[in-house]
Amino acid sequence: MTPVAFAQNVLEVTDVSQPNDVYSSDDGKAVVVVKCNKTIPLMFESTMDKTADPYNILAEGNDSIYYIEFPTGSRYRGRQLSIKSPGYNTVTISLEDLKPKQAVTLLAVDPNSMVDAGCYRGHRNRGLEELKKMNYNEARIQFEVATECSDVDTIENNENLALVDSIIYYRNKAELLFNMHNYREAANLYKKVLMYNSYDSYANDRQAECMLKYVDECSMTMEQA
Known part of the structure; x- marks a missing residue:
């Protein structure tokens, strides 16, 4: 099991063109059609053209x-199309051999978005958001619900369940040791929590507090000796 990685601002682009797609053009031009959720505005650049601005944008x-x-x-062979959106990674698509009247259709999605995510991704993303907010019990509920989705990624979902269970286990054990004034061991366990979830500000503060208390105890022991 590995620490959680919060995927953010990722744009995935898939070619969904059909073999019989044709662009009605009298001058031998081709068309690239890009579909994306309207919450993600897109911009385009081409390595072979002065501009790659859309001639039309429709809402569907x-x-x-x-x-x-x-x-x-032939002069346009090697063309690369860059697809950009504020806050997202740039995706580069090869259009090196566009043919006259060819229609290329691309689908751009944010796989980590709640919008149009599908059953599994929707619950997975909610679970990761709750985990990020340190709401571990709610995160686990979301991962459990994701288990019932028909599109579930079983391996990934089991890893997420194991992850949240480990965080809960180490957090509870750390709290117990903290209350027993075993600050050194508690600090080590809070550190483990942070390895699994670097966003856990509570574990971070507790670890710092443990180290201060441990140093104070060591100083008092040396003074008494």
């Missing part, structure tokens, strides 16, 4: 659909 349900027209031909 919760999505924005961007239409970008490109000239074709």
Whole structure:
């Protein structure tokens, strides 16, 4: 089991083009159609063109659909399209051999978004958010509900359950040792909690408090000796 990694600001782009997709163009141009949830505004750049601005942007349900027209031909081989959004990683797509009247359709999604995430990802993401907020019991409930989803990633979900169980175990044991004034061992356990969840400010404060109390106890012992 590894410490939790909170995936944030990731944009995944998938080519969902169909073989029979055709772009009606009289001058041999091709079109790239990009679909993305409207909460994630997109911008585009091309390595072979002065601009890659969409000639049209349509709204369809919760999505924005961007239409970008490109000239074709041998001089444009090697073209790379960069897809950007504020706060997200830039995704680069190869369009090195666009053909006249070809239509390429791309789907851009944030796999860590609550929006349109599906059953498993929705509960997984809520669980990770609750874990980040140190609401460990609620996080575990979300991971348990995710177990029942038809699209569950069983391996990942089991790892998340084991993760939250480990954090709860070490936190409770650390609290017990703290109350028993065993500050050195308590500090080690709070440190383990932080290894699993670096966002746990309570464990961070407790660890610092333990170290101060341990140093004070050592100083008092030396004075008495």
